[in-house]
Amino acid sequence: MVNSLYFGLVLCYAVGMKILTYRVRIEPDEGGRGYIAYFPALPGCHTQGHTLEETIAAAREVLVGFLRVMKRQGKTIPVERIKKSPLSFGLSVRLSRNSVLA
Secondary structure, three states: OOOOEEEEEEEEOOOOOOEEEEEEEEEEOOOOOOEEEEOOOOOOOEEEEOOHHHHHHHHHHHHHHHHHHHHHOOOOEOOOOOOOOOOEOOOOOOOOOOOOEO
């Protein structure tokens, strides 16, 4: 079984179509029954799944929901600085022009 994997999910927002990329770390859960996924740049943004495919899909959903809630609450959306190009799943989300970015 794989110890941990890093994937990148790509997000777009409408202000100049700047692209935000967030790394998600996916690891086997402690019981060996599935995987956990979390975004190091977004504390509290995490999920789980039984299979790797299910976990990746859940990570997409939780990332979108997490950023939408931050936007709705008027919080600053963190921008993660990634030096290497991550693997992208092509997930794009448009946030309104008045989204606050860090």
